[in-house]
Amino acid sequence: MRGIVTFDENRCKGCGLCVNVCPVHILELDQTKVNAIGYHPSHAFAPEKCIACASCALMCPDVVITVERVDK
């Protein structure tokens, strides 16, 4: 595991900009969940594949994503 991506779920507006930009395609809007402001929040369905590039966080308009790199 190279990276850890976490979402401040209840601030996500489900716009999908992060989903589109992820180079390893591990993000999706969680259709089984509705957050506090009424949107399907984004989440990582295969978080172990995260490479900590932070592209998702750069594109997130609501600053809900935090990215950490796992040091070897």
Place this chain on the structure above:
Amino acid sequence: MTTTVFKKTRGLTDVPFTYCPGCTHGIIHRLVAEVLEELELLDTAVGIASVGCSVMSYEFFNCDMIQAAHGRAPAVATGVKRTHPDKTVFTYQGDGDMASIGAAEIVHAAHRSENITVIFVNNAIYGMTGGQMAPTTLPGHVTTTSPFGRDTTLQGEPIRMSEMLSTIPGSYYIERVTVIDPISVRKAKTAIKKAFQAQKDKKGFSMIEVLSTCNVGWGVTPLDALKQIKNDMIPYYPLGVYKDKGANQ
């Protein structure tokens, strides 16, 4: 052990943005806040909020903020900067605010070479009031006040603010950027940093124009809005540095 690659900047408050889902105003807010934090200007910065979608920006930036009358942000910024020359003063304005009602204020602020930084968010529409045609709306673009598309024989060509202001002798640094992908977001941040650095070095008027989306006003999805910037807006509003007086020094 982990190293934090990205976390929310100290330059933003905890108030959630009031923008529509997918609106790139949020990205631009974050970039300005990150630059203020990195240049250690948060304690001395005074931001001037405009009228438009960004009218609430005084809630979001973690520095002193003033809310100006429609289009008058550069005039208010002039007053703040002249009475407090040691403060970092910036305005955050949309295209309806700056290119339309505030055209006079911005032109004269640039002419006087006021030592302020202007963040100009161009989304080619009046977003807050429901998607009316702005001076920057592209030819043929359908809005609520141009239901058959903007007719340039009636309404003229869209106004290019960066090109116009770069012809003014007093302007120091003017660049047009966008935020449609991670690369352009990084470039936009570099440009904003350069503009604030110019102010810190007392060089004079700097402006960064950011091509932004209004997916709700344009009637498209957030992803299609990014494509629309690339396909429609950038050809009319080319990206790049329009003025950099410091380039040859």
